[in-house]
Amino acid sequence: MSILEYSISDHIALIKLNRPEARNALNPEMVVRLADAFKDARDNEDVRVIVLTGEGSTFCAGADLGELIPIISGAKEPKDEWDERVAENRNLIFEALLRDFDTEKPVIAAVQGHAIAGGLEILQGTDIRVAGPDLKFGVQEVKWAIFPGGGSTVRMPRQMPYAKAMELLLTGDLILSDEAKEIGFLNYVVPADEVLNKAMEIARKIAANGPIAVKAIRASVRACSGVEEKEALKIETKHANPVFATEDAREGPRAFMEKRKPVYKGK
Incomplete structure (x- = not known):
């Protein structure tokens, strides 16, 4: 073994x-x-x-x-x-x-x-x-x-x-x-x-959550650790913006409105 x-x-x-x-x-x-x-x-x-x-x-x-x-x-x-x-x-x-x-x-x-x-x-x-x-x-x-x-x-x-x-x-x-x-x-x-x-x-x-969002949130938290707030908010924006352009970001709200479980593809 x-x-x-x-x-x-x-x-x-x-x-x-x-x-x-x-x-x-x-x-x-x-x-x-x-x-x-x-x-x-x-x-x-x-x-x-x-x-x-x-x-x-x-x-x-x-x-x-x-x-x-x-x-x-x-x-x-x-x-x-x-x-x-x-x-x-x-x-x-x-x-x-x-x-x-x-x-x-x-x-x-x-x-x-x-x-x-x-x-x-x-x-x-x-x-x-x-x-x-x-x-x-x-x-x-x-x-x-x-x-x-x-x-x-x-x-x-x-x-x-x-x-x-x-x-x-x-x-x-x-x-x-x-x-x-x-x-x-x-x-x-x-x-x-x-x-x-x-x-x-x-x-x-x-x-079960959106994998791209999960990675971006984790990356933002780590990148912002110990950074002054104003600069940290800029870093957060850099991580957040690409997430909203993904297929998953469209699938999540659509699944919510249709009252079903979202199907995330990591795209």
Whole structure:
């Protein structure tokens, strides 16, 4: 069985980290497969939403210190095709962490295990997050005198209160699911056996909407983040105007008037 499962159904791409015996740590093969899956989902016109989850008690423990880091640092010679691809393109790790790569489509995280270090950094690249109870969240790199370079010093203060982000970044402490939801980092905390179902429920709602509008709204929100309001409104207009010229934008109001379900084609 593959250490990463990837499937597409009803416009939803489901990506599952499947290396539970290693807490879904990112070794070279996982990095390559994950980066490739994100790229395929971005480029596949049938995909409208991405759901990311992990098998086992840990969503993702971050980089595999024994397998990935030696390849990135050059301390270890590549032994297979996965090692070689990472050695040739070290930016693949940041693509797998959704740091230097944009899926252009919404990513929903179904968190069924602890998300620590690189696991939390992947979550920061997602748009909507559903988690089980009593899970641990945080980045602990500072405890080992290293830097959480997967985007945490940029994204955490934007995605949760500044003071709380600084506390977590500088102490390396972990918080539980309920607190993560309370500070706005998670959308939902549900019973463990309902996490994936809840994520898929949200995915189906998004997939039923106009795909061009969904992509444009997401792109506008991201492009406007941290931008002064007057300039941000100009950016919003640039994303909004093309949407109104699409076939889907004519189909939506027409379906509303005819009291039927719209049929969107992404055109």
